[in-house]
Amino acid sequence: MALYKQQELKIYNSISKDKEIFKPINEGNIGMYVCGPTVYSNVHLGNCRTFISFDLVFRYLKHLGYKVRYVRNxxxxxxxxxxxxxxxxxxxxKARLEQIEPMEVVQKYTVDFHxxxxxxxNLPPSIEPTATGHIVEQIEIIKEIFEKGYAYEVNGSVYFDVLKFNxxxxxxKLSGRKLEDMIPNTRELTAQSDKRNPQDFALWKKAEPQHIMRxxxxWSDGFPGWHLECTVxxxxxxxxxxxxHGGGMDLKFPHHECEIAQGEAATGKTPVNYWMHANMLTLNGKKMAKSTGNNILPTQIFSGDNENLEKGFPPTxxxxxxxxxxxxxxLDFSNEALLASEKGFHRLMDAYHLLDELPNSNSSSFxxxxxxxxCYDAMNDDFNSPILIANLFEAVxxxxxIKEGKVSIxxxxxEQLKTTMSDFIFEVLGLVDIHVAANDSSEKLSGTVELLIKLRAEARANKDFATSDQIRDELQKMGIQLKDGKEGTTFFVS
Structure with a gap:
């Protein structure tokens, strides 16, 4: 019997603002869509948090035995x-600034994202479609919205008629905003646009002469509206x-609100049953922003090359x-928080490795x-990973x-403990056992790193801390982390 038949999963639905028992449209099968990146720059950490959150959802649904089609554009x-x-x-x-073709920008930052x-x-999605690969479908859905009377054309651009739709x-209904409350705040902008009403949004935009992508x-040589792409x-x-349907909290309005309107206008059906939104990531208590310098890239976490971090940390x-x-x-991101997580991570992994050494008994007191x-109850409660992790540390x-002989098993x-720990640590949470990764490294790499560890130990003994730190830092940049302990220095590859 599939696990999902034995577990009752509840999901917080942003549209009802309540936790609801999850019932897929087709038993055993799930369709999940998550808004992907706009590939014009390196993916930032806030986006990574969103995609890691939905990777957790994807992994748990698969673990429960569902067949999941995960689409991320x-x-x-x-x-x-x-x-x-x-x-x-x-x-x-970005193409203009770097003096390259737009599709070179797309390729460069799509590769970085992956x-x-x-x-x-992160597991790859089942399908990863692109907006430019679906221009024909976008034109066709605009025609359907036109036929239903919810779109109009002005000077080659097509807009969605929000007032008519309403x-x-x-x-x-997703964001909780009332249209009558929006109108007074935006009425003065009407004269500045081709739109009939400020709340209307573009389905198709006529390209200006200098616009490269068209x-x-x-209606015109142009390009689709941003909201339309995800609907299609x-x-x-x-x-x-x-x-x-998932995405970051910042997409709830107007992006997801417009998706709902487009879907209902075109088909007469409400497109999504469960809306899920991941919250933001702050850095040292403040909103991350490139403009203020309060920002950090994922690669800087791995290398430690950032003024907010004292060292690099493995991706896992x-x-x-x-x-x-x-x-x-x-979630607030800081050097102290990462250091604490690193200690907890190693504690969890050390305990997992102890499982093969534990004695067993004729009875269990655990x-x-x-x-x-x-553990299942935690994940069934709207994918509550912190409670799951707390339960894993109870097992630790x-x-x-058990090792100390205070508890019997x-x-x-x-065997059940080993299997469950493995399932939730690796399959559901998607963590990587970097201790094993180090053991699997080539003999040449191991020998080279061991030599550097020996040289570093000699430098420290001679109080040459500059050389000692340099060896550690250069290895970190190459993804090799040193861990100092009572029994000497070990390493692992991140």
Missing amino acids: ITDAGHLENDAESGEDRIAK NILQKFN ETHEYG WPSP MSSKYLGEEFDI VARFFMLQAHYRSI NVSEWKQK KQINS TSEDL
């Missing part, structure tokens, strides 16, 4: 600066109605840190079945007590 056109309705395309602007998520051990539907359409790609691969430690907070809560269900205490319970 690449936005490679149509996303204008500051999420606005006018101005320059983010990718086209490399970073691979380092974080006569028979509810625009704002495609022919019945989600419905094409998951159907007009699907189970889960950074992932573990992020999963120690619930995906819907704000109720493994009850503990195991607590028990493992250490039968061989059957020990």
Whole structure:
């Protein structure tokens, strides 16, 4: 029997603002769409947190035995600066600044995005469509919205008529905003735009003469609206109605609100059953922003090359840190928090490795079945990874007590404990056992690093701390982390 039939999963639905028992449209099958990156720069850490959060969701649903079709798009056109309705395309602007083709920008930062998520051990989605690969479908859905009377054309651009839509539907039901409250605040902007109303949004924009990225359409040579892309790609691969739509909290309005409106206008159906939103990441208590310098890239975490960090951290430690907070809560990123997570990570892994050395008994004083269900209960409660991790550390205490002879366990319970620990640490949380990674390194690498460790120890003995630190720092930049302990220095490859 599939695990999902034995567990009751609840998901916090952003549209109902409540936890709901999860029931997929088709039993045993799940369609999940997550808004992917706009590939005009290196992926930032806040985005990584969102994608790690939905990787956790993807992993747990698969663990429960569901067949999941996970679609995450690449936005490679149509996303204008500051999420606005006018101005320059983010990718086209980067291409102009770097004096390269827009698709070179797309390729460069798509590769970066994939490399970073691979380092974080994210599973790839089932399908990763691009906006530019679905121009024809976007034009067709605009025609459908036109036919239903919810779109209009002005000077070659096509806009969604929010006021007309709101006569028979509810625009704002996801974000909780009322259209009548929006109108007074934006009425003075009406004269500055081709739009009938400031709340209307672009389905198709006519390209200005200098605009590089453009495609022919019945209305003009132009490009699709940013919101339209996700409506088209989600419905094409998951159907007009699907189970889960995810993204960052910042996308709730207007992006996801507009997706709902477009889907309902085109098909008459509500496209998504469960809306999920991951919260933001702050740095030292302040919002991350490139403009203020309060920002850090994932690669800087790995290398330690950032004024906020005293050293580099393996990607799996950074992932573990992020999963120690619930995906819907704000998470503050700091050097101290990462150091604490690193200690916890090693404690967890050390206990996991102890499992093969534990003695067994004729009886158990540790109720493994009850503990195991607590792990499932945590994940069934809206993917509550911090409670799951707390339960894993409860097992760590028990493992250490078994080793010391204070707690007994039968061989059957020990096998169940090993399997459950492995399932939740590696399969569900997606952590990587970097201790094993180091042991699997080539003999030449091991020999070279051991030699450097010996030279570093000699430098420290001679109080040559500059050389000692240089060896450690240079190895960190190459992804080799040194760990000093009572029995000497060990290393692992991140």
